[in-house]
Amino acid sequence: MISIAWVLLSLIGFLGAIQLPPQTVLLDVPALSVLGNDATFRNITTPFNPTNTPTPFFQVWDERFLDILGPNPRVRIIAQGSDAFEFAHEAPIWDPIEDQVFFASANLGPPRGNVNANTTNNDVFVIKLKDVKDIPGPQNITWTKVPINPPVQVVNGGTPFGDKLLFVGNGRGNLPPTVTLVNPRPPFNSTTLLDNFHGRQFNSLDDVRVHPKSKAIFFTDTKYGFFGGFRPEPMVPNQVYRFDPVTREVHVVADNFVMTNGITFSPDGNTAYVSDTGACAGCFDGIYNTTEPSTIYAYDVDPQTQRFLNRRTFLWADTGIPDGFQADSNGNIYASTSDGVQVYDPTGILLGKIFIGSNSANNVFAGNGRMVIMAETKIVLVEFAANGSLVELT
Numbered sequence: 001m002i003s004i005a006w007v008l009l010s011l012i013g014f015l016g017a018i019q020l021p022p023q024t025v026l027l028d029v030p031a032l033s034v035l036g037n038d039a040t041f042r043n044i045t046t047p048f049n050p051t052n053t054p055t056p057f058f059q060v061w062d063e064r065f066l067d068i069l070g071p072n073p074r075v076r077i078i079a080q081g082s083d084a085f086e087f088a089h090e091a092p093i094w095d096p097i098e099d100q101v102f103f104a105s106a107n108l109g110p111p112r113g114n115v116n117a118n119t120t121n122n123d124v125f126v127i128k129l130k131d132v133k134d135i136p137g138p139q140n141i142t143w144t145k146v147p148i149n150p151p152v153q154v155v156n157g158g159t160p161f162g163d164k165l166l167f168v169g170n171g172r173g174n175l176p177p178t179v180t181l182v183n184p185r186p187p188f189n190s191t192t193l194l195d196n197f198h199g200r201q202f203n204s205l206d207d208v209r210v211h212p213k214s215k216a217i218f219f220t221d222t223k224y225g226f227f228g229g230f231r232p233e234p235m236v237p238n239q240v241y242r243f244d245p246v247t248r249e250v251h252v253v254a255d256n257f258v259m260t261n262g263i264t265f266s267p268d269g270n271t272a273y274v275s276d277t278g279a280c281a282g283c284f285d286g287i288y289n290t291t292e293p294s295t296i297y298a299y300d301v302d303p304q305t306q307r308f309l310n311r312r313t314f315l316w317a318d319t320g321i322p323d324g325f326q327a328d329s330n331g332n333i334y335a336s337t338s339d340g341v342q343v344y345d346p347t348g349i350l351l352g353k354i355f356i357g358s359n360s361a362n363n364v365f366a367g368n369g370r371m372v373i374m375a376e377t378k379i380v381l382v383e384f385a386a387n388g389s390l391v392e393l394t
């Protein structure tokens, strides 16, 4: 299918002047395919910004990305902490009723590198998008701590579940990883739905999604808590589980990962995506292994059993790891990586990047036309033409 933007662009290009929306750079992809013997080739630590454009901006790899951006896209920093504390790390959930976003900090607590992470839980915070001012450039809206009671240990993944927040926690020391529902309103009471598999603890639950049709809960379990020094030696493989919130039945639907990480479904629920971020198994020790996976796999979701079938490589990310990710209403995938958010079509072709130039671990649509990006020491707001596919808390 030839997109409208492509036709318009070709027309304008034919007339001699390509008019791009603001903050947008169109890469000359054919010209980048041969850099030459004398070129400086990059390594994984450096985001690929061949035009040296000041961040943040939209980097277009495929002209279909212009349809996603629309005529008036905007990308801005809306909150910024100190460099010593990754306050905006993971588990973003948009609450349409209050137009606010819940999210979790990194689990090492201020200051970064606190080895005694066993004694420190991370924090869940909330920002109100109505606090964002209509001004250009960076701003710093307030985030406040959510006093979840009882607390979830090291929240790392989150998604809406009916009118509640559904979090998965890594666990901490010998306190088990959990799947926990949280009331998004005061008194922020929580109820744990699952903390074991037939009596055995999980390693560290990483991310979670609800299947759009069956409403079953799918979550990933990984070994990062052990590598981070705040969980005991792993006792089960890196796997993906299906959990029925009504019957509480739980079983494995996918295995064979170096390091399980993010998970999401296509809007119709027929395709599941799971990332393997084995390249970052050593990241807590500052070791990034470029020969291990930095990959999202796609699966068919069996219509009867909902087991994950026919695994195939969906994408391999060029910068950092595809950590958390989500689908838009058309099934495009928005993967948080070490240069910002990379956007892929449903066949796994890179359309473009929301280029921040530094790490993002996750992102969430805030309804139609808005995305909130967790960028560790800052939060980035994107306004564009794409719409989310996950909206609950009704």
Ligand SMILES: *[C@@H]1O[C@H](CO)[C@@H](O)[C@H](O)[C@H]1NC(C)=O
Binding pocket: 043, 044, 045, 046
């Ligand atoms: C990767 O590139 C950065 C920046 O050019 C450089 O400092 C670093 O030494 C490089 N690392 C390797 C392993 O080549």
Ligand SMILES: *[C@@H]1O[C@H](CO)[C@@H](O)[C@H](O)[C@H]1NC(C)=O
Binding pocket: 080, 081, 082, 140, 141, 142, 143
């Ligand atoms: C943003 O505000 C927070 C308090 O809400 C403050 O801790 C932080 O230092 C501010 N960031 C900057 C860059 O001023």
Ligand SMILES: *[C@@H]1O[C@H](CO)[C@@H](O)[C@H](O)[C@H]1NC(C)=O
Binding pocket: 115, 116, 117, 118, 172, 173, 174, 229, 230, 231, 232, 233
């Ligand atoms: C944290 O707890 C784990 C599991 O109990 C233990 O193996 C590890 O040594 C502890 N680390 C610290 C820094 O206390």
Ligand SMILES: *[C@@H]1O[C@H](CO)[C@@H](O)[C@H](O)[C@H]1NC(C)=O
Binding pocket: 164, 181, 182, 183, 189, 190, 191
């Ligand atoms: C919070 O408490 C209310 C009142 O007891 C209860 O109805 C609700 O289910 C609780 N929510 C959670 C997530 O625990």
Ligand SMILES: *[C@@H]1O[C@H](CO)[C@@H](O)[C@H](O)[C@H]1NC(C)=O
Binding pocket: 287, 289, 290, 291, 292
């Ligand atoms: C990276 O992973 C490969 C494959 O597992 C292994 O052979 C190699 O030693 C690792 N490199 C580092 C630096 O850990």
Ligand SMILES: *[C@@H]1O[C@H](CO)[C@@H](O)[C@H](O)[C@H]1NC(C)=O
Binding pocket: 329, 330, 368, 369, 385, 386, 387
């Ligand atoms: C997004 O939703 C708006 C309504 O809020 C609609 O006008 C627009 O067509 C939708 N965009 C896409 C790409 O589906």
